[in-house]
Amino acid sequence: MKKEIENLIKQALLSLGIETENVLVEYPGDMAHGDFATNVAMLYAKGRAQNPKDFALELVSIMNDKKSNLIEDISVAGPGFINFKISKEYFFKELEKINTEKENYGKSDIYNGKKILVEHSSPNLFKPFHIGHVMNNTIGESITRIASASGADVSVISYPSDISLGIGKAVYVMLLDGLEKIQSLDTDTEKLAYLGECYVRGTKMFEESDEVKSRVKEITKNLYEKISSPELDAYEIGKEINLKYFINIVARLGSHFDNFIFESEAGKVGQKIVEENIPEIFTKSDGAVVYEGEKEGLHTRVFINSEGYPTYESKDIGLMSLKFEKYNPNISIFITDHEQTNYFEVVKNAAGKINKEWEEKTVHRTHGRMTFKGQKMSSRLGGVPLAATLIDAVVEEVKEKNPDIDNKSADMIAIGSLKYTILRAKAGSNINFDPETSLSFEGDSGPYLQYTLVRAKSVLNKAKEQGFEPKYNPEKEIGILEKYLTRFPSIVEKSINEWAPHHISGYDIEAAHLFNSWYGNTKIISEDKEETEHNLFVTSCFVAVLEKGIELLGITVPEKM
RNA sequence: GCACUUAUGGUGAAAUGGAUAUCACAGCGGUCUUCGGAACCGUUAUUCUGGGUUCGAAUCCUGGUAAGUGCACCA
Numbered sequence: 028m029k030k031e032i033e034n035l036i037k038q039a040l041l042s043l044g045i046e047t048e049n050v051l052v053e054y055p056g057d058m059a060h061g062d063f064a065t066n067v068a069m070l071y072a073k074g075r076a077q078n079p080k081d082f083a084l085e086l087v088s089i090m091n092d093k094k095s096n097l098i099e100d101i102s103v104a105g106p107g108f109i110n111f112k113i114s115k116e117y118f119f120k121e122l123e124k125i126n127t128e129k130e131n132y133g134k135s136d137i138y139n140g141k142k143i144l145v146e147h148s149s150p151n152l153f154k155p156f157h158i159g160h161v162m163n164n165t166i167g168e169s170i171t172r173i174a175s176a177s178g179a180d181v182s183v184i185s186y187p188s189d190i191s192l193g194i195g196k197a198v199y200v201m202l203l204d205g206l207e208k209i210q211s212l213d214t215d216t217e218k219l220a221y222l223g224e225c226y227v228r229g230t231k232m233f234e235e236s237d238e239v240k241s242r243v244k245e246i247t248k249n250l251y252e253k254i255s256s257p258e259l260d261a262y263e264i265g266k267e268i269n270l271k272y273f274i275n276i277v278a279r280l281g282s283h284f285d286n287f288i289f290e291s292e293a294g295k296v297g298q299k300i301v302e303e304n305i306p307e308i309f310t311k312s313d314g315a316v317v318y319e320g321e322k323e324g325l326h327t328r329v330f331i332n333s334e335g336y337p338t339y340e341s342k343d344i345g346l347m348s349l350k351f352e353k354y355n356p357n358i359s360i361f362i363t364d365h366e367q368t369n370y371f372e373v374v375k376n377a378a379g380k381i382n383k384e385w386e387e388k389t390v391h392r393t394h395g396r397m398t399f400k401g402q403k404m405s406s407r408l409g410g411v412p413l414a415a416t417l418i419d420a421v422v423e424e425v426k427e428k429n430p431d432i433d434n435k436s437a438d439m440i441a442i443g444s445l446k447y448t449i450l451r452a453k454a455g456s457n458i459n460f461d462p463e464t465s466l467s468f469e470g471d472s473g474p475y476l477q478y479t480l481v482r483a484k485s486v487l488n489k490a491k492e493q494g495f496e497p498k499y500n501p502e503k504e505i506g507i508l509e510k511y512l513t514r515f516p517s518i519v520e521k522s523i524n525e526w527a528p529h530h531i532s533g534y535d536i537e538a539a540h541l542f543n544s545w546y547g548n549t550k551i552i553s554e555d556k557e558e559t560e561h562n563l564f565v566t567s568c569f570v571a572v573l574e575k576g577i578e579l580l581g582i583t584v585p586e587k588m
Numbered sequence: 589g590c591a592c593u594u595a596u597g598g599u600g601a602a603a604u605g606g607a608u609a610u611c612a613c614a615g616c617g618g619u620c621u622u623c624g625g626a627a628c629c630g631u632u633a634u635u636c637u638g639g640g641u642u643c644g645a646a647u648c649c650u651g652g653u654a655a656g657u658g659c660a661c662c663a
Binding site: 051053055056057060064066069072073078079104105106107108151154188191192193290312313314315316317320324325326327328329330331332333334336338339342365366367368369370372373393395396428429440448451452453455456457458459464465467468469470471472474475477478479481482483485486487489490521529530533536537540543544546547548549550551552553562566587588 | 590591592593594599600601602603604605606607608609610611612613614619622623624625626627628629642643644656657658659660661662663
């Protein structure tokens with residue numbers, strides 16, 4: 028429809044001697060204005076030394092002669108906007124499409140036949156999975172689903188940090204306590220808490236004693252080179268527990284990974300690549316290997332330190348190389364917090380020197396940091412709320428509100444509420460998470476979406492039991508809810524183009540609100556069979572769209588709530 | 589010091605350069621034996637600051653103020 032209007036405008040402009048490729052057709056802010064609008068008259072009136080309004084009227088009279096009968100009315104308003112009113116036949120056709128395509132409605136074909144790789148939630152094994160990770164996971168998962176809706180073949184991986192000086196510190200404490208200690212613990216949760224504690228203790232001891240420092244370095248070296256030793260044994264135990272925990276917690280959040288690329292793996296690959304490109308791309312400086320970013324308006328970064336180990340920079344080069352080698356994606360998206368923006372600019376720039384397509388096809392999306400009650404979280408210093416602790420606390424609140432709810436549903440609501448808090452805003456700014464104020468089950472919230480959907484579905488089921496089937500009545504007028512539903516594909520497309528989930532969350536909440544308003548004024552099931560069936564048709568379209576819209580956010584919906 | 593990011597009601601946010609700046613929370617006032625009230629309706633209140641570009645600016649440019657982040661061997 029949009030295309031049709033665009034063409035109509037182009038034709039009209041052409042007949043007046045204006046040739047243009049891009050005409051802007053948009054949804055007016057206020058639906059009362061019309062179904063589509065364009066600002067071309069204001070753009071081109073100047074070149075014609077004509078009043079925009081007069082020019083708009085001239086265009087309208089031309090278009091009136093050429094328009095198809097799907098366009099009911101074209102009018103001029105305000106400073107020179109041209110508004111198009113579309114016939115209800117078009118909307119009924121579109122609603123019918125929703126009803127038949129169901130969960131495929133809104134699916135785009137922008138990246139049909141392309142491959143997209145998404146990397147997110149990359150944890151530091153041995154560091155607890157804390158509330159900050161939930162943010163990365165939530166955004167990453169939603170972007171993954173949006174990517175799937177683009178028609179692309181999507182793979183999703185995570186990149187766990189499994190080797191670092193920090194891990195050496197934790198392993199040092201494990202050995203100090205003896206491995207019996209960890210083996211004596213019963214549950215994985217206890218073991219994990221213990222490992223987190225090792226990390227914190229190790230960091231402290233490392234700072235306080237030179238002796239510990241050199242021992243930790245030795246341990247780390249042995250781990251890097253996988254030299255068989257007590258530390259390697261301890262490390263393997265810790266890594267397994269952490270990885271298992273990670274897989275469980277992201278599964279609880281609704282994510283699954285096709286594969287992992289480990290930092291230890293990437294480090295070797297990256298180091299080799301960097302070394303092969305001295306001195307063309309990388310240069311030696313004070314015993315280290317660096318990339319002189321200043322030449323590109325950036326800053327210098329160390330890729331291999333003076334002890335001969337790859338830094339994060341080299342590892343990221345290795346990671347890129349492995350991603351393209353294993354998946355050969357057309358687009359490679361990864362998600363980190365925004366503190367790494369400048370850092371990745373340098374790495375990406377350097378990567379482009381090695382292989383142009385690594386730079387061109389890589390998309391870096393960033394998000395803000397999550398602070399907890401105003402204090403910045405540092406996993407190194409401990410005292411950070413674990414993701415699981417936080418979710419459990421929210422689950423308690425859900426149960427308080429609704430004591431009859433089952434565990435699974437309570438989990439869905441708690442997580443939905445958390446996820447929505449993260450996704451409703453454009454990724455980028457920091458979120459200060461305070462359960463007292465940030466968590467809402469009402470209004471602009473995850474549970475509002477879930478509730479609205481559950482209620483709508485419940486009505487549909489009830490009607491079905493009574494023998495009603497959704498069926499549209501062409502005599503009926505099209506309301507704003509129905510019109511709004513047909514905008515869904517364009518919202519999905521926008522989210523794909525920007526890799527921004529918040530357009531979807533905003534759309535979902537608006538759609539839910541429109542439905543609830545309509546619901547408040549409409550007796551869906553009534554004596555009147557035709558009326559009932561038509562209402563059910565609208566409800567059914569709404570359910571299809573909102574179900575998809577919620578799914579794209581990575582939020583699940585319980586049966587009852 | 590240099591670079592990047594940000595500044596919207598009391599709070600949290602939205603708005604490809606467009607029409608009366610939208611939404612939620614909180615506040616205030618209503619709806620209420622309903623197809624599921626985690627709902628609906630009404631109401632109060634907002635673009636940091638000076639200048640510029642434009643028919644038109646929250647949005648673009650520029651000066652200022654404030655905040656955050658990054659700048660060599662940490663991850």
